[in-house]
Amino acid sequence: MSIIDVKHLSKIYKVSLKQPGIKGTINHFFKRNYRDIIAVKDVSFSINSGEIVGFLGANGAGKTTTLKMLTGLIHPSRGEIKIINYTPFNRHANFLKSMSLIMGQKQQLLWDLPALDSLRINAAVYEISDKIFNKRLQELAEMLSIKEQLTQPVRKLSLGQRMKAELLAALLHHPQVLFLDEPTLGLDVNSQAAIRSFLKEYNQRYEATILLTSHYMADITELCQRVLLIHEGELIYDGNLDQLVEKFAPYREIQVELPHPVSLEKLENYGEIKTVIGQEVRFLVKQEKLTETIAKILAQLEVNDLKVTEPPIEEIVSKIFEIGNVNLTHL
Ligand SMILES: Nc1ncnc2c1ncn2[C@@H]1O[C@H](COP(=O)(O)OP(=O)(O)OP(=O)(O)O)[C@@H](O)[C@H]1O
Ligand SMILES: [Mg+2]
Numbered sequence: 124m125s126i127i128d129v130k131h132l133s134k135i136y137k138v139s140l141k142q143p144g145i146k147g148t149i150n151h152f153f154k155r156n157y158r159d160i161i162a163v164k165d166v167s168f169s170i171n172s173g174e175i176v177g178f179l180g181a182n183g184a185g186k187t188t189t190l191k192m193l194t195g196l197i198h199p200s201r202g203e204i205k206i207i208n209y210t211p212f213n214r215h216a217n218f219l220k221s222m223s224l225i226m227g228q229k230q231q232l233l234w235d236l237p238a239l240d241s242l243r244i245n246a247a248v249y250e251i252s253d254k255i256f257n258k259r260l261q262e263l264a265e266m267l268s269i270k271e272q273l274t275q276p277v278r279k280l281s282l283g284q285r286m287k288a289e290l291l292a293a294l295l296h297h298p299q300v301l302f303l304d305e306p307t308l309g310l311d312v313n314s315q316a317a318i319r320s321f322l323k324e325y326n327q328r329y330e331a332t333i334l335l336t337s338h339y340m341a342d343i344t345e346l347c348q349r350v351l352l353i354h355e356g357e358l359i360y361d362g363n364l365d366q367l368v369e370k371f372a373p374y375r376e377i378q379v380e381l382p383h384p385v386s387l388e389k390l391e392n393y394g395e396i397k398t399v400i401g402q403e404v405r406f407l408v409k410q411e412k413l414t415e416t417i418a419k420i421l422a423q424l425e426v427n428d429l430k431v432t433e434p435p436i437e438e439i440v441s442k443i444f445e446i447g448n449v450n451l452t453h454l
């Protein structure tokens with residue numbers, strides 16, 4: 124059963140253009156010039172109850188704008204959104220109680236208070252009884268492995284602990300639908316993994332529906348079978364993650380630490396050079412050429428260290444667009 128239904132959604136931001144200086148300000152006052160930024164363009168999709176869907180796209184593609192429309196923070200310029208039969212922008216109390224928006228770079232917990240105090244405030248806002256509050260607090264705190272930290276002022280928590288507390292606050296009212304905008308942004312690898320497994324468990328335990336953006340590939344590969352790919356405001360792919368990665372991201376990054384500088388000309392023999400910083404070189408190499416390339420590098424170059432990583436989703440996505448004018452909609 125579909126729980127999120129989006130039809131022909133568009134968002135156009137009007138940005139005023141002002142010339143610099145006082146003259147510009149005066150001119151601007153009398154005659155305003157506006158430019159339209161089409162942030163989201165005719166996007167349609169639906170998501171079934173219980174699904175976890177990844178929302179991918181380069182910087183500025185329109186992900187946050189879409190999430191803001193889905194949660195009713197901004198009004199769509201065109202199109203229609205139904206979430207559990209509510210129109211988000213109406214901000215119906217029942218709608219607000221059934222969803223949550225979690226933004227990795229924004230916090231709702233009050234800095235100088237213990238998280239527990241903020242949680243109590245949330246409980247009051249969402250009209251959660253003491254009994255249910257205590258039950259949920261215990262349950263979520265256990266799932267997140269966070270406990271005594273909740274009685275510490277938020278400013279004393281580590282970034283990972285703070286994100287856990289944020290999640291607890293955002294989920295206290297047991298929303299059915301979760302929108303997450305970069306929930307693991309800036310976290311260390313362990314905290315990222317903890318957040319991921321928590322989201323997985325929350326999804327399974329409460330059959331919650333989740334739409335999330337992340338620039339970390341691992342978040343997407345571990346949580347989402349299905350992804351939506353947005354490019355310059357347009358939805359260009361809606362389908363299986365495996366197929367997307369297979370088709371468009373057959374790349375790995377090889378990071379090599381050289382003891383001596385090596386000429387670019389020579390380095391180019393091993394693959395596409397992504398960056399050279401001092402004696403650290405990063406190559407982008409097709410997956411099927413990975414073993415061969417590593418062998419070649421180790422045989423022909425003096426190397427202090429060599430690492431292979433998946434390029435961040437950001438790069439995979441931009442690679443996808445480099446491959447070019449492939450008509451992605453026909454996949
Ligand atoms: N309030 C705003 N006013 C004007 N333009 C905006 C506003 N918010 C976003 N934009 C523009 O709309 C486009 C989409 O931005 P959005 O924040 O949705 O991208 P995003 O996919 O979330 O990017 P990122 O991965 O960097 O977070 C961009 O061109 C951005 O500059
Ligand atoms: Mg964003």
